[in-house]
Amino acid sequence: MTATIALLGTSADPPTLGHQALLEGLLDHFQRVATWASDNPLKRHDASLDLRSELLQALVMAIDNPRISIDQTLSSPYTITTLERAAHRWPQHELCFVVGSDLAVQIPQWRSSELWLKRCRLGVVPRKGWPLEPEHLEQLRRLGAEITVLPLQIPATASSSIRHTSAADQIPKPLWPLLLQHNLYGLQDAPS
Template structure:
């Protein structure tokens, strides 16, 4: 099977994660997208809510969309979520699958700062989705990496880079947390709240309300 992998803190998971992932699945004809919440992300200081809540919200999205499945390999790990270690373990556990690691242009530009980043090309394909405000210039060192790996045969099991044009989603978890902290309980519970509906699936809004997440202190 051709499996897309989308990792993140998902704090909370939102439509800016979901919609591009669905576009990638359809454009590359993938069989499934595995959503992979991080436990200890190496590039972030901390998360706002704990792993159990982030895992539960991700599971709720997987139940909402047949295209998604939950991958809990990172969130159950007590060490930082280095992508190369995760991919190596997934390849060991699922040798029958081809993995397509999904990231935004912002992450791809910063890839040389990742632990053993070059080994990723031996373990998976890389899918690069455009992100608002980020552009890879011809002078950037990763431009040559992109050009070289785009030439890899489509029949190769790993190592190809797929730049994907997706509908821009200028949504961030930081923006959503700030919005939620400024809303009253009644505004959070309003299923017709247009602001929230443009950012979060209803099941995530309900979960956040049920557990009183992201409220101002």
């Protein structure tokens, strides 16, 4: 059987407890998980890509599982480029591009979605507050997507909450030293 690799690109601005739960949950469903920080052309980012990659690396190291890796070479603002790089890197593996339900509704507007959806499986993770509607899935299927809805329980966290309200309780503990060192997101002290 061909091993399937879960591909999870994220803005990681900053990584949250939700990112941690998602990465750990993907390990229950895939032989391997590759993640990276990326620039989303539809978002404004508060921290540089290098810093966000460093934060994500700290989270991956804290998860401490050899089946998960950060691969920053996959990073691109465009999914088609990421998938071309992943297919070149792992030519003998099936690829599953993972998104949250909040992004699933945007995919039809992404560059070359009708092309890249045919090159991989699409893994969709329901997020609290972003319901996954059957018509959204059907629209993706019409574009050629083979969809797997992943049964993961992800806490209702959002990077935007941290950026806008300094929601310190949503930040994984291993990230605090880097956040404070780089004076990111207006955070002053790690919670005790």
